[in-house]
Amino acid sequence: MTLRLFDTATRTVRDFVPLVPNEVGIYLCGATVQAPPHIGHLRSGIAFDVLVRWLRRTGHRVTLVRNVTDIDDKILAKAADAGEPWWAWAATNERAFTAAYDALGVLPPSYEPRATGHVPAMVELMDRLVETGHAYRTGPGDVWFDVRSYPEYGALTNQRVDDMIPAPDGTVDDDAKRDPRDFALWKAAKPGEPETASWETPFGRGRPGWHLECSAMAQRYLGEAFDIHGGGLDLRFPHHENEQAQSRAAGYGFAQYWLHNGWVTQSGAKMSKSLGNGLLVTTVLAKERAAVLRYAMTAVQYSSMLEWTDDTLREAEATWDRLAGFVERAAEKVGTVDDVEVAEAPLPADFVAAMNDDLNVPAALAVVHEHLRTGNSALASGNLGGTRNVLVKLRAMLDVLGLDPGGSQWRAHGSDARYARALESVVAAELEARAQARAARDFATSDAIRDRLAAAGIVVEDSPSGARWSLAARTED
Numbered sequence: 001m002t003l004r005l006f007d008t009a010t011r012t013v014r015d016f017v018p019l020v021p022n023e024v025g026i027y028l029c030g031a032t033v034q035a036p037p038h039i040g041h042l043r044s045g046i047a048f049d050v051l052v053r054w055l056r057r058t059g060h061r062v063t064l065v066r067n068v069t070d071i072d073d074k075i076l077a078k079a080a081d082a083g084e085p086w087w088a089w090a091a092t093n094e095r096a097f098t099a100a101y102d103a104l105g106v107l108p109p110s111y112e113p114r115a116t117g118h119v120p121a122m123v124e125l126m127d128r129l130v131e132t133g134h135a136y137r138t139g140p141g142d143v144w145f146d147v148r149s150y151p152e153y154g155a156l157t158n159q160r161v162d163d164m165i166p167a168p169d170g171t172v173d174d175d176a177k178r179d180p181r182d183f184a185l186w187k188a189a190k191p192g193e194p195e196t197a198s199w200e201t202p203f204g205r206g207r208p209g210w211h212l213e214c215s216a217m218a219q220r221y222l223g224e225a226f227d228i229h230g231g232g233l234d235l236r237f238p239h240h241e242n243e244q245a246q247s248r249a250a251g252y253g254f255a256q257y258w259l260h261n262g263w264v265t266q267s268g269a270k271m272s273k274s275l276g277n278g279l280l281v282t283t284v285l286a287k288e289r290a291a292v293l294r295y296a297m298t299a300v301q302y303s304s305m306l307e308w309t310d311d312t313l314r315e316a317e318a319t320w321d322r323l324a325g326f327v328e329r330a331a332e333k334v335g336t337v338d339d340v341e342v343a344e345a346p347l348p349a350d351f352v353a354a355m356n357d358d359l360n361v362p363a364a365l366a367v368v369h370e371h372l373r374t375g376n377s378a379l380a381s382g383n384l385g386g387t388r389n390v391l392v393k394l395r396a397m398l399d400v401l402g403l404d405p406g407g408s409q410w411r412a413h414g415s416d417a418r419y420a421r422a423l424e425s426v427v428a429a430e431l432e433a434r435a436q437a438r439a440a441r442d443f444a445t446s447d448a449i450r451d452r453l454a455a456a457g458i459v460v461e462d463s464p465s466g467a468r469w470s471l472a473a474r475t476e477d
Helices: 039-057 073-082 086-103 119-131 210-222 233-249 281-287 290-298 312-334 339-344 349-356 361-381 384-400 417-439 443-455
Strands: 004-007 012-015 023-028 061-066 135-139 142-145 183-188 206-208 225-232 254-261 264-266 458-463 466-471
Touching: 004 254, 023 039, 023 210, 039 061, 039 086, 039 225, 039 254, 039 264, 039 281, 039 290, 039 384, 061 210, 073 086, 086 281, 086 417, 119 135, 119 142, 119 183, 119 210, 119 233, 142 233, 183 210, 183 233, 206 210, 210 225, 210 233, 210 254, 225 233, 233 254, 281 290, 281 417, 281 443, 290 312, 312 361, 312 384, 339 384, 349 361, 349 384, 361 384, 417 443, 417 458, 417 466, 443 458
Parallel strands: 023 061, 023 225, 225 254
Antiparallel strands: 004 012, 135 142, 142 183, 183 206, 458 466
16 A cells, blocks of 8 residues: 655645655754744644654655754844844754654654754855856855746746745845845845854855755755655745755755645634744643643644644543553553554554555544544453453554554653653753843843743742742643
8 A cells, every 4th residue: 555645746646656665855844943832833843753653664764854944034133132142042942842842752853954054065055056057146145046047936836937926035135136036045144143143155254045054954964856845834935945946956856745734723823923822832731741732733634724722632632531541441451562562563454544645644543543442342341352452553553643652752641751851841941041031131031931931830930049940730721
């Protein structure tokens, strides 16, 4: 049975055939670390975590590259407002993202390159584009991609160049472009920006354009052609369109499939800090178990929008407790099932069919719940052989989704030490940012962080030895 995936480049469901049999290279656009993560930021991480788990379960060797954008206009602006070095601001938020990924059971990527560590690779790519006539300079530090030099520009998002709305790049020499739709490969340093936020290159001193970063890192870690490029639906244009154009103009095959996950929405609007509707991961994890949040984020098919309401976590909690409760009760009766047995157990055909159908997780979970009902009946009737058989299959299916209650991530779900450690790591990142703000006498930011933690049910107490935190008494909503 062949895995079929919806390729957003062709707008069709295609059989997935990797370039090298049984080996898969995936590039996933990761975080721009301008602020701590809200749950919308984690949608892509969880969605592609399920893909990686399924590919590995079906015998593929997967190389996942998930980048970190650790320099851009917003990072520089927010760090300046806080009175912090931009690189320290980025590092603090990167740690918060890592803690959130770990808390929700997202497997670590094979490689997690930062943009700032790959300037030489970006210069190489720019050299190639300038030499072949696909890029041009307008002044020291400003290099542009000429969209009209690449006839296929717009193919990824099915747009004509003349119909596209130009987007300013925010560069010093923005008005000097040959075409308003040309985009920045390299951006000259702006007056007032820290010198550490720019690099000397043959094209002048400056810093990378966002799109150039990903093309350079994808080529460096996955080669000139690779299997899957992924990211949120909002990245299709201009980011992914520009990535594909500059990479293929340079002669690279680049991504063979494009996968895009839907957003987390509230009242139909994309969850974002600019709309003021972001639910910080620290806020959610202070009130709910990480496994419950993981279930809520996983249960919706990856390309669908996940509408977040007051009932989202309540429904996920009830479902998780039924699954974890059966696993716990069954294990008490039939004994512990070894993780190796779970990893090697044959999966039900209906579950396999659902997962091969563009990772149809809702249909796969329907199979899980059928087995749950069968398992509860076997347990109630004292059929220990039937109970054990269901327990193994149930855990094996949930393991594919990163939701095995008996696995090391979620074991002992009622008092999960990993959950406690993950929460401590996430809160520590927030407290570090608060300490930096206080040291810079930025008391507005310091108070905002304390208030944010308080809203999440976390009490912060300052002492001569530093800040301490504790959970406030839990109240029912």
